Amino acid sequence: MPVPLRARPGGRLPPRTADALVACVVLVVVAIWTLVSGRYASEPALRTVLGWALVLIGCGSLYFRRRQPVAVAVVTLLACVVYYPLSAQDGPLMIAFALALYTTAAEGRFAAAVALAAVTLLAVGLGEIRQQPGHRQIDDTSLAMLAGWLISLVAVGRAQRTRLAYLHEVEQRALAAEREQEARARQSATEERLRIARELHDILGHSVSLINVQSGAALHRLSKNPAPEAGLATAAEALEAVKSTSKDALRELRATLGVLRRADEATPTSPASGLALLGDLTERARSAGLDVRTSITGTPVPLPPPVDLAAYRIVQESLTNVTRHAGARTVRITLVWDAEPDVASDDSDDLDDSAALDTATRTRAGTRVLRLRIADDGGGAPEGGPAGSGIQGMAERARALGGELTARNTDDGFLVDARLPLTAPTAPTTPAPEGDPR
Known part of the structure; x- marks a missing residue:
């Protein structure tokens, strides 16, 4: 039919x-x-x-x-x-x-x-x-009426043309707005996916690296000490360290997944981790055989959740890099609270003429920052090689909050130098995804 x-x-x-x-x-x-x-x-x-x-x-x-x-x-x-x-x-x-x-x-x-x-x-x-x-x-009257009809036909046709052009423009604008909305939705989904991937990378990468180092060190000591009593003590010590590390990893993972399960919450209101847990982070690094020293200058102040989480993740990623790649024995973590963004700290010998200062940071005169410096005595990164995705990810975290981060080799090892504002930006930029460190 x-x-x-x-x-x-x-x-x-x-x-x-x-x-x-x-x-x-x-x-x-x-x-x-x-x-x-x-x-x-x-x-x-x-x-x-x-x-x-x-x-x-x-x-x-x-x-x-x-x-x-x-x-x-x-x-x-x-x-x-x-x-x-x-x-x-x-x-x-x-x-x-x-x-x-x-x-x-x-x-x-x-x-x-x-x-x-x-x-x-x-x-x-x-x-x-x-x-x-x-x-x-x-007659003359009919001729005048004919003229009126001809003018009316042309005028009505022109009006119809204008109307159709207007409707076409409205339709095109509606389609453009719809495409823009779809693009924004895809961008938001991509940004959220990258944020989740970054958080999981930081949590699992750090913890798995420590567990791997702790397990390897325990196996090495067991192979050198075959005595049963010493072997049991070594195994117990290693298992205790692995247990503590995995427990902390599960805690952070549960916190992250808990945020994802809250469908009505666009972004987390509090970080899964922050500088309040810096002591636990350094303890886990010490259990992997690193001599971690922490120094604080200034008076700590409450940080906005995004800044607090970023500071913690930068320290965590730096320690992961040291554990996996640097071959270092000593790590020095320095926190300078309420620092001037364009003034070097007391450790000016490591600042290298303030080369790490970002131009945008310099323009924000009067903005107070939290300065993080993580220095190790390891072999450093290969000269001339491309920056690793882990370092790029840390730099993106800092830039997303209006700060900046640099990482470079020094005479004694490797230095990560970050500056984060003490106040969160109004419109943060989404960081790029992180992969393997360095």
């Missing part, structure tokens, strides 16, 4: 079907009117045939009115010019020209429509002037 034409999406006919339907309707109206008027007029058969041929040409050309509006308007006008002097039946073929003229203006050919209307009006006026007195077909 064929599908009804009006059942198409949007309830509109296809353009060519609509044009064919309009042409048929105009042809039917003109034909019926001509047949009715032909009952009261007689003319030779040849003229009748020519008149009907002109009717078919004028009405049939309306099928192409939207594809070739100017050409169709010219064809219908010429058909009218020949038809009315020739045929005595005087049918309403002018309807075809009126519709073609309207379509010309509606399709954006405004100048052509005005020209055709003017030519029509002049031709009718000249034709009537040439008539002998008492034989005019159109």
Whole structure:
């Protein structure tokens, strides 16, 4: 069973079907009117045939009115010019020209429509002037009405063109807004995915690295000390360290997953970890064989949750790097509270002419920062090699909060130097995802 034409999406006919339907309707109206008027007029058969041929040409050309509006308007006008002097039946073929003229203006050919209307009006006026007195077909009033109708057709066509252009623009803006909304939703989902990946990397990477080091150290001592009592003590010590490390990892993991389960909360209101747990973090590093020393300058103040978490993660990632790659024995962690962003600390020998100071940080005169410095006596990073994704991730964390971070080799090992504002930014930038450290 064929599908009804009006059942198409949007309830509109296809353009060519609509044009064919309009042409048929105009042809039917003109034909019926001509047949009715032909009952009261007689003319030779040849003229009748020519008149009907002109009717078919004028009405049939309306099928192409939207594809070739100017050409169709010219064809219908010429058909009218020949038809009315020739045929005595005087049918309403002018309807075809009126519709073609309207379509010309509606399709954006405004100048052509005005020209055709003017030519029509002049031709009718000249034709009537040439008539002998008492034989005019159109009086002055009718001529004025014809001029009004022609102007109205062009004006209405132009208004329709303007309306369609406005609706098209509104539709395009709506589509653009929808695409922008979808892009923002995808961006938000990507940013959230990267944030989760970063948190899980920091939690699991640090803890698994410590467990690996602690287990390796215990196996090494067991192989050197086969005595049962000493072996049991070594195994118990290693298992205790592994237990403590895994317990802390599970605590942080549960806190992170708990935030994810709260579907009505866009971002966590408090960090899973913070500088309050710095002591536990350094203890776990000491259990892996590192000599970790911590020094604090200034008076600690409460930090916004994002800054507190970022500071903790930077220290955690730095210790993970030292444990896995540096081969260091000693790590020194320095916290300087309420430091000037563009003033070097007391350890100026390690600052290297303030090369790490970011230009944007320098411009924020008066902004107080928390300075974190993690220095080790290991082998440092390979010279000339690309910065590792772990270091890049730490730098992105700092920049997302309006701070900055640098990492470089020193004469004694490797240094991570970070500056974080004591107040959270109003519009943080999403950090890039982190991969393997260094």
